[in-house]
Structures are given as structure tokens and as C-alpha cells.
Amino acid sequence: MIEATDIDTSYGGIQVLWDLSFSVSEEEGVVAIVGPNGAGKSTLLRVLSGIQPIDDGELTLWGEDIESLQPSDVVDMGFVHVSEERNLFNEMTVEENLEMGAYKRRENMESNMQEVYDLFPILDERSSQTAGSLSGGEQQMLAIGRGLMAEPKILALDEPSEGLAPQITDRMFEKIEAISEDVTILLIEQHVNKALSLAETAYLLENGEFVAQDTGQGLLESQHIEDAYL
Ligand SMILES: Nc1ncnc2c1ncn2[C@@H]1O[C@H](COP(=O)(O)OP(=O)(O)O)[C@@H](O)[C@H]1O
Ligand SMILES: [Mg+2]
Known part of the structure; x- marks a missing residue:
């Protein structure tokens, strides 16, 4: 459970998030955050990951104050963030990248890897290829798969469809929906229609x-979305 009350953050004295209050619980399926470029969506995920400090407000993850947590503690507690950059180890194989995601979850590694391969069969086929040799869509699948290896309760995906062809994007959304049956997804997306169609709860950040x-x-049906995107 993530609970934020009136959180602010800034880069070098320039404030970029203002008084954000919200909560995400692992009972939820998909929670979407949409908004124009530069609104602060990625920054918000960095705050939740313990990478970007807050200036004011309160943020707790499963009751623990974020200020007392290292980014690796946040992952251990169950919040895993698949960033826009994907941050794969390009020289390592698909399988080795998945193993890296499981560094704290060695005991279930084999069965978790099988689940990732069941979800994304193409990763199984490419398991001994290097990550750098994969297509953009496959790399995104690998980044998500690596996130799942850490057994998240809440998995944050920052623009998972970024740079993907339309057909691949549709398939990616199907996978996200499938994952959300087991794991709460905090979804940031430019494909507003698709993201909001999946989400039980949604926020517009501007x-x-x-x-x-x-x-x-x-x-999706509100004037807000029309105003923000037309
Ligand atoms: N590392 C950084 N240093 C300084 N400013 C940044 C940095 N990252 C993002 N920003 C600024 O913070 C604002 C929010 O950015 P970001 O969170 O990336 O937005 P979004 O993900 O919604 O596109 C933008 O004005 C952006 O230029
Ligand atoms: Mg962003």
C-alpha cells in the first residue's frame, strides 16, 4: 500500500510536483496516471522508488516512511518500477537479465522465470540471446519480465508502449491486462484511451x-481529457 499526502518535489530548486495526494493498494488492478509530456509522471515514479527525495508532505509504503527506505528496500517491500529507459544489461543474455531481477528472490527464481516465459514466449525463444540484440518490443517485454522476477505487489510501468509499433502496442496492453490479474499495475501512458480503458482508478497530472x-x-469521458489532449 502506497499512501502519499501533499507531496512536493523539485530539481535544483525548481518545483515539479505540487501537493500530490493519492493511494494505491495491492487490491487494485490497474491505476493509471496520464498527462502531457513534462507533467511530472516519471518524476512521481522516481519519488515512489525512493530515488527522488520529497521536499514536503508524507509518503509511506506499507506503513514505512520513504525517508527511512533505500531504493533497494522499496523493491524488497514490493514496489518495482520499470523505468522509461528500461535499463537492461545489453551485453547480457535474456536469461541473465531475468536473473538480475531476482537477486533477492533466488528461492522462487526458476518458477518465476517460467511464469515470465509463459507470459512472453518470445523471451523463452530468445533466452540465450543478448538483450541488446532484441527488438524494441522484446526489450520492453524483458524489462517488464525482469520487474516481475522481483515478485512485486505493485508494478509501475513508465510508458511501456513507448517506441512500439501499433500492433505491438495492442499486444503489450493485452499483456498488461493479464499481469494485472495477479499484480497491481501503476501505469503511465501516452496512449490515454488504452490506459484509461484498462484502469479502475485514474489520475490526470498537469x-x-x-x-x-x-x-x-x-x-476518459470527461471534459478534462478533451481539454488536456485537444
Ligand atoms: N533530472 C532532471 N533535472 C531537472 N529537471 C528535470 C529532470 N527530470 C525531469 N525534469 C523536469 O521535470 C519536469 C517533469 O518531468 P518528467 O517527470 O520527466 O515528466 P513526464 O514523465 O510527465 O513527461 C519537466 O519540466 C522536466 O523538464
Ligand atoms: Mg516521463
Whole structure:
């Protein structure tokens, strides 16, 4: 469970998140955060990961104050963030990248890897190829698979469809929906329609502030989305 109350953050004295309050529990399926480029979506995920400090407000993960947690503690507790950059080890194989995701979860590694391969069969086929040799879509699958190896309760995906062809994007959303049956997904997306269609709860972030919160469908049909994207 993530609980944020009035959190602020800044880069070098320039504030980019303002008074954000929200919560995400592992009872939820998909929670979406949408908003224009530069709104602060990726920054918010860095805050939740314990990488970017907060200036003000309160942020707890499963009751622990973020200030007392290292980024690796956050992963251990169950919040795993697949960043925009994907950060794969390009020279290492698919399988080795998956193993890296399991560094704290060695005991279930084999069965978790099998689950990732069942979800993304192409990764099984390519298991001994280097990550750097994969297509963009396959690399995104690998980044998500590596995140799943850490057994998250809440998995944050930062623009998983970025750079993917439309057909691959559709398949990616199907996979995200499938994952959300077991793991809560905190989804950041530019494909607003697709993200909001999947989400039970959704937030619209603009200039570092939440300007609307609703069900995914409710937000999709609201004037806010029309105003933000037209
Ligand atoms: N490392 C950084 N240093 C300084 N400013 C940054 C940094 N990262 C992001 N920003 C700025 O913070 C704001 C929010 O960026 P970001 O969180 O990446 O937005 P989004 O993910 O919604 O596109 C933008 O104005 C961006 O230029
Ligand atoms: Mg971003």
C-alpha cells in the first residue's frame, strides 16, 4: 500500500510536483496516471522508488516512511518500477537479465522465470540471446519480465508502449491486462484511451498537479481529457 499526502518535489530548486495526494493498494488492478509530456509522471515514479527525495508532505509504503527506505528496500517491500529507459544489461543474455531481477528472490527464481516465459514466449525463444540484440518490443517485454522476477505487489510501468509499433502496442496492453490479474499495475501512458480503458482508478497530472481523479472510464469521458489532449 502506497499512501502519499501533499507531496512536493523539485530539481535544483525548481518545483515539479505540487501537493500530490493519492493511494494505491495491492487490491487494485490497474491505476493509471496520464498527462502531457513534462507533467511530472516519471518524476512521481522516481519519488515512489525512493530515488527522488520529497521536499514536503508524507509518503509511506506499507506503513514505512520513504525517508527511512533505500531504493533497494522499496523493491524488497514490493514496489518495482520499470523505468522509461528500461535499463537492461545489453551485453547480457535474456536469461541473465531475468536473473538480475531476482537477486533477492533466488528461492522462487526458476518458477518465476517460467511464469515470465509463459507470459512472453518470445523471451523463452530468445533466452540465450543478448538483450541488446532484441527488438524494441522484446526489450520492453524483458524489462517488464525482469520487474516481475522481483515478485512485486505493485508494478509501475513508465510508458511501456513507448517506441512500439501499433500492433505491438495492442499486444503489450493485452499483456498488461493479464499481469494485472495477479499484480497491481501503476501505469503511465501516452496512449490515454488504452490506459484509461484498462484502469479502475485514474489520475490526470498537469504541470505537477493532479487536476482530475475518477474511474478510468469516467476520466476518459470527461471534459478534462478533451481539454488536456485537444
Ligand atoms: N533530472 C532532471 N533535472 C531537472 N529537471 C528535470 C529532470 N527530470 C525531469 N525534469 C523536469 O521535470 C519536469 C517533469 O518531468 P518528467 O517527470 O520527466 O515528466 P513526464 O514523465 O510527465 O513527461 C519537466 O519540466 C522536466 O523538464
Ligand atoms: Mg516521463
